[in-house]
Amino acid sequence: MKKLNLLFIGILTMSTLNAQDISDALRYSQNEIQGTARFRALSGAFGALGGDMSAVSLNPAGSAVFSQSHASFSVSNVDASNNSQYFNGLNSGSNSNFDINQGGASFVFANRSNSPWKKFTIGVAYDRTNNYDNTWNAVGVNTNNKSIDLYFLNYADGKRLDQISALPDESLSDAYSDIGNVYGFANQQAFLGFESFILEPDADDDANTTYFSNLANGTFNQNYSYASRGYNGKITFNMAAQYDENLYVGLNLNSHFIDFSRSTLLFERNNNGIPNSGEFLIRDIEFENNLSTTAGGFSFQLGGIIKLSPEFRLGVTYDSPIWYTIKEEASQYISTVREYDTGNKETQVINPQNVNVYPQYKLQTPSRISGSLAYIFGTQGLLSFDYSRKDYSTTKFKPTSDAFFADQNAIISDVLTDASTYRLGGEYKVKQFSFRGGYRFEESPYKDGVTVGDLSGYSLGLGYNFGNTKLDVTFDQAKRTNETPLYNVGLTDAAIIDRTNSNVTLSLSFNI
Template sequence: MKKIIISILVSCLAIVSWAQDFEDVLRYSQSYQTGNARYSAMAGAFGSLGANISALSVNPAGSALVRGSMFEFSPEFTLTKTENHYLGNYDRAFTGALKIPNVGFVAGKNVKEGDLFITGVSFGFSINRQNLYNQSSNYNANNVSSSLTDDFLYLANKDLWYADYNDLAYNANLIFYDTASQSYVSDFRWYDGNAIKTVYGQEQSINVKKTGSKREYLANFGIDFSQKVYIGANIAAESIFYSEKFSFTETDNQLELLYLNNYTYSRETELNGMGVNAKIGVIVRPIEYLRLGFAAHSPSVYSMNTTTTSSIQANFENLNFTEKYAENINEYDYQMLTPARMIASLGFVYKNIAVLGVDYESINYSYGYLNLNSTEESIRNQAIEDNLTKTDNLKIGGELRYGPFSFRGGFASYGNPYTKHVTEDPIIRTDVSGGVGIGNDSFYCDLAWVRSNTKQYNQLYSDFNGKEISSSTQLKRDNILVTIGFKF
């Protein structure tokens, strides 16, 4: 194969990031709150129950049920397991972390009932982790039908150049221009006369490591009206940190390629974001044992900063050079709006013996919005509308008490956020939880276990004909929490 290299440098955003925009909005919009151990053991079904520091993040009116003061913190151990499937092959990966996802304080006091029927006021502060991004995934297979370089070629032959994707492949000599066919070719795919020749069967090794979290820092105020109606409001700041390291290696382990031994395409992304939102809520107690709750969470407005470093390291033989390296660094700032959510709740409280809570939550992820100040803004926001949809989430939790001891359990189901443009197979997350606790008038200690289970589909690249090459991951996460709290 004759190789003629033409220097073409076109600076623009990668098509890979185009495809991920709606995924990014979804990631930062989703909330799987890790609260204190009691809240977590009951699957977070506290929208109508209140009197729990973590529950302030769901329904701010919950603080109005508190009398006295409480302070608590919650250490947690998290083990995340991924079961990864790619081209019929199976692999596993594990990550673990020790964190403190929840710290909070709330105080409530009785007041003399006046003309407004106010019998109590409360205020609180809380730090809650709203989402955890930590996971590792590995995919390994021999691919006999395509290569990542096919995606580079597909774009190059349409004269679509992306600075952190196929432009890197060109500069690293993974793809090159063939004057005879007047097209771009590679060691995997080229022309012999008018005939297309391909050599596949290379080993593919793909590694993805994600870390980070979304946290909420809230201030709360609540009012009790005659111990029948409770209202509350929050103002909150939110922080996001997300890091992703992606590497894709192809190796000619069968020694069939003419020049290329192996190469690795790497992409490292680091994101930092700060946002604000507000929440209001009400809890009504029409009769002694029944509680009804409703809460509305405003959209969150974020300022985001993202730095992406993409590179290709390629190793060759039978050439006057043995390796090539190309790199692109891209940093940009933008704003993001995540959708509002509504929560309706039902609760039953029987004396100091039994508690049952049910929460229904609705959120439409297609209402997410990116403010990019660029020509791609409308395209990317249209992708959000086309690929994301409304979800219905359900949480159920219960508690039984015997003397100073409490026994708890819960279940949560989070609906499919994707339209059929993304997958015909619904992506649903389920949480199963349980826990125990012991406490008295001045101290409490709670223990909880939460098992989360969900499936992920990952578009890795497209072949020369534009067909998506994907992998799947079954993610299983176990959280063990201990909450230590003081009443005074």
């Protein structure tokens, strides 16, 4: 009867299966500079220039600058290196990835009539907007008396013992699944802590709601590994037109998609305290979490470019929010070693070998407004400056009527803020060669400015014009320092991560 009651409650409370937080919201709201080698060589300062397929992805009016139909294709090698510091521990690592990061074509249709609308363009393009391949390792001795037990204690606090424990004769795997379906993510975490002997109830009673830890106070050797894979991309359908001689306007309809996976693993060991007679203390803990995310989304862009004079161009772009529909799956594993007063040790393993499939949810990223100014030196070169602003505090999980999402949205509003991005680029031509360079600076989206720090980067590029075909190569690098908590609950001590992204991009573009 108790099992039937649990299943009935589960039908009524399935919406509680939520595990999303601010890190998920921010991950899908930020974009890296991606695209053609020429675009990246100017650090993306292309909002008032156009005439490049990635510039079209930035400002939809840019395709109307083409004098004839145009196509481009780009490949890139991305190298991400991380230097981490966690208490007294220093570590470093890197990973690289080679892939296609851009491709597209724009078709120009000249208007032969006397209409002031000189030409129209339509186009389609693919751009990889973010690369999620990343690995780092934080190793150190936690001297703040903080163990992973705080994670499980936090989730267990206030929850009945019979809501975080297995039924008689029920396997731990079945119990983990049932508790997740009935009570949700938080009870599942408390279950892992209780059944792995990390937690102990104050009273051996189903109605008990308070717990203590089977770890003694002291220092803790902690080794935390993070590995993620995947990307965020978009397919853009572009329409643009030239009005008279000096005005270009355009519209982009964007289809977005996410493929992201993440795995974290914590090893923790301690030698704190001596077990009392007939009792035990937890010595070793291994805790693994895996997440897989897929998503689809939609956004639109409106843009314009105006020639203020033969030399000066002004660009303005509005990027709508991206409206994502997200699906997530997760799995977990935990093992512990407990030492008795006799010196004997026993290992407890909880490996459910099943996947939590969370209810589909929606995420609305912040909109962005951008302004650009460019100066053209005839056929010799150019200088370009872009400024954009995005208010990350407006990011929202939906439906907002959901109590869990409402709490997360309140945290986002309190913790995140508006952030500006500055991009500067230049190009100088000598015969068939083009020499390029750029600089960019992005403010932190966090009010504290340190959880995710400011980003600064530079770029250098070279191009050669064969006539109808152009070959471009670029090197760009960006650096950012983050203070990343190991967990958002309990063990919130942060690892300081100095991340450097280096990219080499090769593009081939040609007139059709």
